[in-house]
Amino acid sequence: MAAAVDNRVRSLRQGEKNLTQQELADVVGVTRQTIIAIEKGRYSPSLEVALKIARALDRPVESVFWLIESE
Amino acid sequence: MSFQEKSAWGTLFCQLIVGSLYFSSIWRLWRADQLETETILGLSIGFLVLLIIILSGYHIIVAALSRGAGKKDERDRLVALRAGNVSGNVLGLGIVTVILHIIVGGGTFNDPLWQQPAVIASALMFAVFLSQLVELGTTIWYHRRGL
Numbered sequence: 001m002a003a004a005v006d007n008r009v010r011s012l013r014q015g016e017k018n019l020t021q022q023e024l025a026d027v028v029g030v031t032r033q034t035i036i037a038i039e040k041g042r043y044s045p046s047l048e049v050a051l052k053i054a055r056a057l058d059r060p061v062e063s064v065f066w067l068i069e070s071e
Numbered sequence: 072m073s074f075q076e077k078s079a080w081g082t083l084f085c086q087l088i089v090g091s092l093y094f095s096s097i098w099r100l101w102r103a104d105q106l107e108t109e110t111i112l113g114l115s116i117g118f119l120v121l122l123i124i125i126l127s128g129y130h131i132i133v134a135a136l137s138r139g140a141g142k143k144d145e146r147d148r149l150v151a152l153r154a155g156n157v158s159g160n161v162l163g164l165g166i167v168t169v170i171l172h173i174i175v176g177g178g179t180f181n182d183p184l185w186q187q188p189a190v191i192a193s194a195l196m197f198a199v200f201l202s203q204l205v206e207l208g209t210t211i212w213y214h215r216r217g218l
Contacts, residue, residue, distance in 0.1 A: 031073055031144050
């Protein structure tokens with residue numbers, strides 16, 4: 001069974017936090033391209049970066065990132 | 072586009088041009104039966120200096136125009152690691168191929184082509200060139216398509 005990581009970084013970032021990709025990248029300590037890749041599902045971040053993103057968005061990590069499993 | 076991706080595109084483009092010029096010169100010399108180790112050494116140094124000058128200029132311009140140039144995060148490091156891994160495999164395959172040609176072609180079948188140091192050196196240089204192109208291509212692929 002294969003598993004991938006999905007997220008709702010974009011919606012949370014654009015929602016009540018109203019952060020730009022660059023602002024979130026600066027807070028987390030990654031490049032804007034990495035935030036873009038995470039939002040598009042092209043990159044699954046490390047646990048450290050996932051936790052930093054969740055903290056920047058004031059959400060528990062499991063409500064920002066979750067596993068999707070497929071056969 | 073990140074600085075690392077711009078760097079990979081520029082380096083790939085420059086290496087393709089300079090490498091093509093270098094190997095076409097080697098090919099012409101070999102066809103004219105003038106390929107010697109001294110000639111290869113001179114050509115290699117000349118083209119290497121040319122490549123360094125072009126790439127230095129390119130990277131200075133790109134760095135001046137890019138925000139956070141040179142800053143690498145975990146994704147950039149992972150891309151570099153995976154591209155380096157693929158490139159290492161290509162280089163290893165190239166070196167083993169050349170070794171087999173030396174042993175089988177030059178040794179067992181006494182092929183004079185694979186007994187010439189200049190030809191062997193050029194074949195090894197080509198393996199290095201190819202592995203570099205694969206590394207840059209893979210870097211661009213991972214940046215654009217994801218990991």
